[in-house]
Amino acid sequence: MREFVYEAQPMRVVLRPGASVTAVPGEVERLRLRRVLVISGPRGAETARAVADALGDACAGVHAEARMHVPAETADRAVEVVRAAGADGCVAVGGGSAIGLGKAIALRTGLPLIAVPSTYSGSEMTPVWGLTEHGAKRTGRDPSVLPRSVVYDPELTLSLPVDLSVTSGVNALAHAAEALYAPDASPPVSLMAEEGVRVMAGALPALTAAPRDLDARGRALYGAWLCGAALGATTMGLHHKLCHVLGGTFGLPHAETHTVVLPYALAYNAPAAPEAMAALGRALDTSDVPGAVRDLAGGTGVPRSLAALGLAEADVAVAARLAAEQAYPNPRKVTAEGVLAVLEAAYAGGRPRTDF
Numbered sequence: 001m002r003e004f005v006y007e008a009q010p011m012r013v014v015l016r017p018g019a020s021v022t023a024v025p026g027e028v029e030r031l032r033l034r035r036v037l038v039i040s041g042p043r044g045a046e047t048a049r050a051v052a053d054a055l056g057d058a059c060a061g062v063h064a065e066a067r068m069h070v071p072a073e074t075a076d077r078a079v080e081v082v083r084a085a086g087a088d089g090c091v092a093v094g095g096g097s098a099i100g101l102g103k104a105i106a107l108r109t110g111l112p113l114i115a116v117p118s119t120y121s122g123s124e125m126t127p128v129w130g131l132t133e134h135g136a137k138r139t140g141r142d143p144s145v146l147p148r149s150v151v152y153d154p155e156l157t158l159s160l161p162v163d164l165s166v167t168s169g170v171n172a173l174a175h176a177a178e179a180l181y182a183p184d185a186s187p188p189v190s191l192m193a194e195e196g197v198r199v200m201a202g203a204l205p206a207l208t209a210a211p212r213d214l215d216a217r218g219r220a221l222y223g224a225w226l227c228g229a230a231l232g233a234t235t236m237g238l239h240h241k242l243c244h245v246l247g248g249t250f251g252l253p254h255a256e257t258h259t260v261v262l263p264y265a266l267a268y269n270a271p272a273a274p275e276a277m278a279a280l281g282r283a284l285d286t287s288d289v290p291g292a293v294r295d296l297a298g299g300t301g302v303p304r305s306l307a308a309l310g311l312a313e314a315d316v317a318v319a320a321r322l323a324a325e326q327a328y329p330n331p332r333k334v335t336a337e338g339v340l341a342v343l344e345a346a347y348a349g350g351r352p353r354t355d356f
Contacts, residue, residue: 004186009125009232012149015221017214020047020116020153021054024091027114027149028058033089035059036114037082039102041066044094044118047156051093051116060085066094066101068254069247072133075104082109092147095119095168096254103129103145115147118157119168120200120220121255122175122228124150128236130244137248139236146232152225154218162208165220166300167255169204172224173197173293174239174258175231177266180276181331182234189233190279196226197283204296237330238323239265242343245323252309260306263294264345267352272332290352305349316343 012030014023028036037060040048045064052059063081067074078101082090092102093116100123106113107129115124127146130139157165176193179185200223206216242261246252267290270277277289286292294304303309306316320340328334341356 002187005184006186006188006233009127009146009229011125011146013152013225014149015152015218015225017155017218018153019151020051020093020156023151024051024114024116025055025058027151028055028089028091031089031112031114031148033058033112035085035087036089036091037085037087038062039066039078039090039092039098039105040064040094041097044098047118048093051091055091060087066098068097069132069137069251070097070100070104070130072131074101075108075131078105079108082111087111089114091116093118096121096123099124099147100130102147104131106145107142110144113145113147114149114151116151116153116156117221117224119160119255120157120165120224121168121171122224122231125225125228126175126232128232132248135249137244139244150225152221154214154221157217157221158212158214162211163300163302164255165207165211166204166297166302167259169200169220169223170262170293170296171255171258172200172227173296174243174262176227177262177276177280178237178239179227179230179234180279181269181273182237183329184234186233189230192226193230194279194283196223196230197280199223200227201284201296208300235329237328238269238332238334238339238342241326241328242319242323242339245319246306246311249322250311250315250319252306252311256303256309257306259297259302260304260309260349261342261346263290263352264342266290266293267354268338268342268356269330269332270354276331294352306343306347308349311347313347316340316347319343
């Protein structure tokens with residue numbers, strides 16, 4: 001018998017076409033909220049206003065100032081806006097930046113959050129928050145930031161470009177992969193993670209071939225839900241630590257960084273996580289998990305190396321040092337030399353090696 005602890009997340013999930021405008025008012029009413037602020041990034045402002053219009057008198061306004069990696073000053077400003085509006089809750093509409101800002105507001109105010117994701121990363125399913133301050137990204141876990149409701153609308157993602165669709169989907173795969181070898185993994189989490197990888201790996205090629213395929217878009221959202229929920233119940237390892245350093249300190253784009261780094265982090269951890277790699281191999285139908293993950297972005301124009309993302313070669317060693325300075329759980333011992341080897345491989349962007 002395998003002993004484990006599993007804690008279910010107290011959340012309601014709605015997935016259906018058109019839900020961003022048809023379901024959000026009902027979720028606001030179900031939570032007995034009377035005045036909610038709609039949060040988004042500048043690019044998602046139009047969609048956010050459509051959600052605001054659907055809310056009618058229950059909407060306290062739209063705050064379209066979310067930024068990547070949630071700078072502390074952006075969170076400070078959003079909290080001021082929430083309080084000035086007299087809001088009793090927030091609706092975050094958009095990708096990780098908007099949902100991250102919504103979580104920061106929830107962390108500081110205790111107000112309930114409804115998430116309406118427009119990408120496939122799955123961060124809306126986790127109690128993980130992140131803030132960037134003084135060139136470093138801090139993360140933590142707090143149940144107060146977990147959205148009370150998540151509304152998935154495949155129609156909302158139809159306009160998401162293929163390259164962003166793929167990178168956010170691989171970001172979700174990273175959540176599932178690290179959940180599979182986390183120290184607090186459990187059978188229910190492993191089932192969700194493996195199925196999430198299988199669903200997402202099938203949906204991404206389908207929506208790449210037919211970007212207006214609503215069914216493929218819906219399956220990608222379902223995969224994001226499963227992958228995010230798996231990480232929400234477990235602990236992050238080396239891969240996420242590397243991406244937080246690269247994003248928070250060097251300003252690299254979040255999903256794209258996950259897409260570049262994941263194959264090399266998996267190759268590094270593979271010798272110490274045979275069960276997790278077997279599960280990923282089943283989900284991806286491959287004996288070469290790192291290579292298969294890298295191939296998911298093939299032919300989409302997605303950057304394939306840290307160099308292509310704009311990281312300076314001199315910063316590779318700096319990032320490795322920062323990532324290795326703090327202890328965190330990982331199936332394979334994290335050493336300065338090992339982290340440097342992973343980042344050097346990701347910087348070059350070639351086929352993942354098996355001899356880290």
